[in-house]
Amino acid sequence: MSKKFHAIAIDGPAGAGKSTMAKRIAKELGYVYVDTGAIYRTVGYYVWLCGIGGRDVDGVTRLIDEVNISIEYPEDGLQHMILNGKDVTGEIRTPEMSSYASQVSAHKCVRDFLLDTQRELARTHNVVMDGRDIGTVVLPDAEVKIFLTASPEVRARRRYIELQEKGVSDSYEKVLADMKQRDLQDSTRPIAPLKQAKDAVLLDTSSMTLEESVEAIKSIVEEKLAK
Ligand code: DC
Secondary structure (H helix, E strand, O other), rough: OOOOOOEEEEEEEOOOOHHHHHHHHHHOOOOEEEHHHHHHHHHHHHHOOOOOOOOOHHHHHHHHOOEEEEOOOEEEEOOOOEOEEEEEHHHHHHHHHHHHHHHHHHOHHHHHHHHHHHHHHHOOEEEEEEEEOOOHHHHOOEEEEEEEEEOOOHHHHHHHHHHHHHOOOHHHHHHHHHHHHHHHHHHHOOOOOOOOOOOOOOEEOOOHHHOOOHHHHHHHHHHHHOO
């Protein structure tokens, strides 16, 4: 008899706080947190390493079979991304890799390549998975679906502070422009675009503190899982 695992899908645009929220909920429930953006970033990083442009569909298609990705969850609580045997968890977090991830994620070969990996994790674990198409495409039967958003200015401000803390000196204006460009790319691509699933609960955290957002998500999750 197969055991039924629970799935919580959190989708939304860049900088909406998906990973912070998803991590907190996963910890409280004892579920595995799956950051699907990190998987796309890892593919983007490989394409970049090979000197191929992210929009070059032929180049990316040629490379995709060389990509071997595994995900590890060591004690530090971080989701470690292993690309062809090397830990690239830090390397994929730059603004350039955000842009590469968004570009390569538009290609069908990349989405097809990663779909099974994501579904397999949900087949074998209780998961909180965040991304762009989790509620719509990857896990359409997830018991809880949340579409997390905030105004572009609020999201850019949060991302700007995060980057500053990491020593990246991009201006707020650049962070905002990059974010708008990425949202446009992610929501207008033909395959699995960023959009709210019909049965997802919309949560706009523009005027909420972090703790208020966590509480709001917790009450959505509790209500849905109780059904
Ligand atoms: O969540 P993130 O910012 O780390 O994601 C990086 C890019 O990966 C994002 O701009 C689009 C792509 N992505 C996707 O297409 N589908 C997902 N489920 C997650 C991320």
